[in-house]
Amino acid sequence: MRIFHFSDSHAGAPAEDWKAFLDKRWVGIFNYYFRRRFQHNQDILKKAVSVMLKESADLYICTGDITSTGQALEFKKAVDILSPLAETKRLIYLPGNHDFYVINNECNKALFNTFRYLNANKFSLSDLPLKLSFNELELIIVNESYPSNLISSCGFLKKNDSRKIISMIENKSKPIIIAGHYPIIEKKPLLRIRHRLWGQSDILKKLNDGLIDVSLCGHVHKPYYIFTGKNGRGEYCAGSVTKTSSFSELIYDNERDSFIYRLIKI
Numbered sequence: 136m137r138i139f140h141f142s143d144s145h146a147g148a149p150a151e152d153w154k155a156f157l158d159k160r161w162v163g164i165f166n167y168y169f170r171r172r173f174q175h176n177q178d179i180l181k182k183a184v185s186v187m188l189k190e191s192a193d194l195y196i197c198t199g200d201i202t203s204t205g206q207a208l209e210f211k212k213a214v215d216i217l218s219p220l221a222e223t224k225r226l227i228y229l230p231g232n233h234d235f236y237v238i239n240n241e242c243n244k245a246l247f248n249t250f251r252y253l254n255a256n257k258f259s260l261s262d263l264p265l266k267l268s269f270n271e272l273e274l275i276i277v278n279e280s281y282p283s284n285l286i287s288s289c290g291f292l293k294k295n296d297s298r299k300i301i302s303m304i305e306n307k308s309k310p311i312i313i314a315g316h317y318p319i320i321e322k323k324p325l326l327r328i329r330h331r332l333w334g335q336s337d338i339l340k341k342l343n344d345g346l347i348d349v350s351l352c353g354h355v356h357k358p359y360y361i362f363t364g365k366n367g368r369g370e371y372c373a374g375s376v377t378k379t380s381s382f383s384e385l386i387y388d389n390e391r392d393s394f395i396y397r398l399i400k401i
Contacts, residue, residue: 136271136389139192139399141183141382142316142353143200143375144216145175145233148208151241155206158237159285163204171203175377180216183376183401188219190399192384193269195220197253198353198373199231199280199316207245210234214249221253227267227276228253230260231316231353232288235280264296266303271389272348275303277315279332290317290354292334300338304346310387310394313338314351320361320370330354342370349385349394358383358398367394 147167155161187195201217202209220226234246250260258265263278277300279290292315304311313319317332319339324331341347343363350370358374358381373383386395 136194136269136387137192138194138196138312138351138385138387139187139190139382140196140198140351140371140373140385141187141376142198142373143175143231143356144177144180144213144377145171145200145203145375146177146209146212147172147175147203148206148212151206151208154239155204158239159282160204160206160237160239160242162285163233163236167203175203175375177212177216177377179377179380179401180213183380183382184216184220186399186401187382188223193225194274195223195226196314196351197226197228198314198351199229200233200353200375201228201231201249202234202236205234205236205239205242205246207241210245210249214252217253221255224255226253226255227274227314229263229276229314229316230278230280232280232283232290235282238282264299264303268309271387272310272312275300275311275313275347277313279315279317286329288330290315290332292332292338294334297334297337301341304341307346310348310392311346312349312351313342313347316352317354318352318370318372319350320363322361351385360396366392367396371396 201213356375362369384397
C-alpha cells in the first residue's frame with residue numbers, strides 16, 4: 136500500500152471582517168503578511184498535487200494547517216488547489232491548529248464544510264476519532280486541534296478520544312497507522328511547551344509498545360522521522376509542503392511486514 140503524506144501549506148488572506156481584529160486572527164494575519172507569505176507559496180502546493188496525481192497512491196493524507204487563520208477565503212484557496220485530490224475519493228484531511236483557529240461561526244462553518252468536502256462527504260469532524268480499514272492495514276484519524284488562547288499553538292487529545300483510540304486497537308489484526316496534526320513523540324517538551332500535544336501519554340505508550348505501528352503528523356515544518364520499532368515502525372512528520380517543497384511517501388510491504396519511507400522533493 137502506497138501513501139502520500141503532506142501537511143502545513145498555510146494559505147493566507149486578509150481579515151474578512153472587523154471581528155478578526157478582536158480575536159486571535161489578528162496575530163495570524165500579522166504573522167502571514169510579515170513572515171508566512173514569504174515562506175508558503177501556494178504554487179508549490181499546486182505542483183505537489185500534480186506530482187502526487189501523476190505518481191498515484193492508494194491514499195493521500197493531509198495532516199492539517201491548510202490555512203493561516205481558518206478564514207473562509209483561505210479555505211477556498213486551499214480547496215481550489217486540493218480539489219483534484221479530493222475527486223479521487225482517496226484523500227484524508229485532518230485539521231491543524233491554524234484551521235480551527237478561533238471560535239467564529241463563519242470560520243468554523245468553513246472548516247466543517249471543507250472537512251466534509253475533502254473527505255468525500257464520508258464523515259464529519261464530529262465523527263473523529265475514526266478507524267478506517269483497508270486491505271493491508273488500518274488507519275485511525277484523530278482531531279487534536281481546537282481554538283486556544285492568544286499565545287498557544289498547542290493541541291489537545293481529549294481523554295474520551297484517547298479511550299476510543301485504545302479500544303480501536305484492542306483486537307489488532309493488521310498494522311495500524313494513526314494520523315493527526317501534532318507529533319505524539321515530543322523530544323523537547325519544555326522548549327516546545329506552547330506548541331506541543333497535551334494528553335497523548337497513553338497513545339505514546341501504545342506507539343512505543345508497537346500496538347500502534349506508525350504515527351503520521353505535521354505541525355513541525357521540517358520533515359523528520361523517529362523509529363520506535365523494527366521494519367520502519369515509528370513517527371513520521373511530513374513537514375511543510377510549501378516551505379520545504381517536499382512531501383512524504385510511505386509504502387507498506389505486506390510480504391515483509393515493513394514500512395518504507397521516502398521524502399519526495401518537488
